[in-house]
Structures are given as structure tokens and as C-alpha cells.
Amino acid sequence: MALRAGGAAGRLAGRLALLLPLLLALLAVGAVNGSSAKAAEPLGGRAEPGLNATVSAEVEFGVCTVTCGIGIREVLLTSGCPGTEAKCIVRVEECRGPVDCGWGIPISEGLACVKMPCIYIPPENRFKYVWKMLIPNKTAHILPNDSAIMEVCRDTHSITFQCETQENGNIIASVKYTVYATTETETKKSRRIETGQSRRITTDAILVFVLLTGVIVTVGVIFAMILMILHWAVVKSIWESKSGQDNQDKKLANKSSLRNME
Numbered sequence: 001m002a003l004r005a006g007g008a009a010g011r012l013a014g015r016l017a018l019l020l021p022l023l024l025a026l027l028a029v030g031a032v033n034g035s036s037a038k039a040a041e042p043l044g045g046r047a048e049p050g051l052n053a054t055v056s057a058e059v060e061f062g063v064c065t066v067t068c069g070i071g072i073r074e075v076l077l078t079s080g081c082p083g084t085e086a087k088c089i090v091r092v093e094e095c096r097g098p099v100d101c102g103w104g105i106p107i108s109e110g111l112a113c114v115k116m117p118c119i120y121i122p123p124e125n126r127f128k129y130v131w132k133m134l135i136p137n138k139t140a141h142i143l144p145n146d147s148a149i150m151e152v153c154r155d156t157h158s159i160t161f162q163c164e165t166q167e168n169g170n171i172i173a174s175v176k177y178t179v180y181a182t183t184e185t186e187t188k189k190s191r192r193i194e195t196g197q198s199r200r201i202t203t204d205a206i207l208v209f210v211l212l213t214g215v216i217v218t219v220g221v222i223f224a225m226i227l228m229i230l231h232w233a234v235v236k237s238i239w240e241s242k243s244g245q246d247n248q249d250k251k252l253a254n255k256s257s258l259r260n261m262e
Contacts, residue, residue, distance in 0.1 A: 060087065064095035068102075069119040069165065069173030071095050094121070096172060104175040111182070113153040118163040119173035124148050127165050127172075134160040134176070154182045 062074035073095040081088035101119060108115040118129045129148050132140040140162065143150075152161065158180045165173040228235055 059090065061095075064097065066095075066097055066119075068097040068100065069175075070121055071097070072121060099171055099174055101173060101175040104177055106177060107149070111154075113151055114177070114179050115149060115151045116161060116163070116177045116179075118148045118165050119175055120148055120165055127167050130164040130166060132162045132164070134162055152179050154179060156183070157181050 058078045060076045060078050062076060064073045065071035071094070072092055074092055075090045076087045077090045078087055104116065104119075106114045106116050118127075120127050120129075127148075129146050131143040131145045131150055133143060134140050143161075150161070150163070152159070158178060160176060160178050162174060162176045164171050
């Protein structure tokens with residue numbers, strides 16, 4: 001019995017030894033197929049139809065409200081609008097242009113003080129405003145004022161100011177202003193007054209000339225009519241004599257033409 005058991009165990013071990021390479025090969029093939037299937041599957045998992053589908057829409061951007069700094073523009077939908085509208089507004093978004101806006105115009109300017117605005121869009125407290133005094137051949141002097149609008153009174157000499165609008169440490173707009181001195185303002189005002197007065201004088205002279213010319217022509221026409229009325233008999237005789245001379249000339253011309261025909 002012991003010999004039979006030993007022989008059966010030996011035969012079983014031999015069969016297992018023959019089947020072991022086959023099992024290892026099958027396991028390797030399965031691992032390769034599984035890895036390839038995982039590689040083919042997208043990272044976000046299997047894509048189910050309809051879940052990640054996006055509606056394609058044609059949009060058009062309107063004109064920005066500014067040519068520099070920061071402004072707003074409309075986003076228009078050119079298809080799929082309600083009713084018979086060809087375009088409809090989807091939203092309003094920010095738009096930006098070049099940072100340097102050059103020289104600005106004060107919102108109010110008097111003989112004593114000037115109010116100058118920075119460039120921004122509401123809300124005003126969203127941005128940081130840095131005012132600088134520009135000095136020729138020197139480093140700009142940063143002013144303590146951090147408001148969007150600064151009021152400056154005139155000095156004895158002209159001063160140039162610059163406002164930088166910043167967001168998250170980045171400059172998005174910059175504008176400069178020149179505040180002229182009091183004497184220069186008075187000089188400019190006097191020049192404007194003189195220019196206005198000279199233009200007014202020139203206009204008045206032209207009007208007087210036209211008026212005088214019209215009066216002279218009218219008087220001349222009236223005088224000629226009065227002479228014609230007073231000497232109507234003479235005028236009538238001259239007119240009749242001229243008409244008679246024309247008739248005689250016509251008769252002579254007709255007679256000459258008849259003779260030529262004969």
C-alpha cells in the first residue's frame with residue numbers, strides 16, 4: 001500500500017510540474033491584456049455619452065469701451081437667440097488695452113485747484129491707486145494719496161502727476177496730468193480773452209461791411225427807380241425809337257431776302 005501511495009503521489013507531482021508553465025503563461029497574458037485595457041481607458045474613467053457633451057455656440061465680442069487701461073465689452077450670441085433676434089447679449093465682461101493712456105483731462109479745472117481721476121471701473125475699491133509726482137531727471141515721488149480722484153491746488157510752477165491703477169500688484173492703467181502754475185493759467189486765460197475779442201472784432205467788421213454794401217445797393221436801386229419814374233416820358237420815347245428802329249431793320253432784311261430770291 002505504501003508503494004502504491006508513493007507511486008500515485010509521484011505521478012501527481014509530475015502532472016503538476018507539466019501544468020505549471022502553462023498556468024504561468026496564462027497569468028502573464030491576462031496581466032498584459034488588463035494593462036492595455038486600462039491604458040486605453042481615459043484618465044477620468046469611461047466616457048458616458050451625453051454627460052460631457054457641450055453645446056457649440058457662435059459668439060461675437062463687442063467694441064471695448066476704452067482704448068487703453070481697463071473697460072467693459074458685450075459678448076453677443078449670433079445664433080440660437082430667442083424669437084427673431086439675430087444677436088443677443090450673453091454677458092458683459094472686462095476688456096483691457098495698453099497700460100499707458102498718455103495725458104488725461106481733469107474732471108474739473110479752476111483757477112485755484114484741479115481734480116484729476118485715475119482710470120478704473122466700478123467698484124472703485126477693487127483697485128489700488130498710486131499717485132506720483134514726476135520730477136524731471138529725478139526719481140518719481142510717491143504721494144500718500146491713494147484715492148481714485150485727487151485734488152491739487154496750483155503752485156508757482158507747473159507740476160506733472162501720474163496715477164497708476166494696480167490690481168494684485170500689476171499695473172493695468174497709467175495716466176498723467178499737468179497742473180499749470182497760477183501765472184500760466186492767468187496768461188492762458190488772458191490769451192483766450194484776447195483771441196475771443198479779436199475774433200469778435202473781425203466778425204463785427206465783416207457784418208458792418210456786408211450791411212453797408214447792402215444799404216448802398218438798395219439806395220442805388222431806389223434812386224434809379226425814382227429817376228425812371230421822373231423821366232418816364234424820355235425813357236418811353238427812347239424805348240419806342242429803339243423798337244421802331246428794330247422793326248425797320250427787320251423790314252429791310254425781309255426786302256433784301258425777297259430780292260435775293262427773285
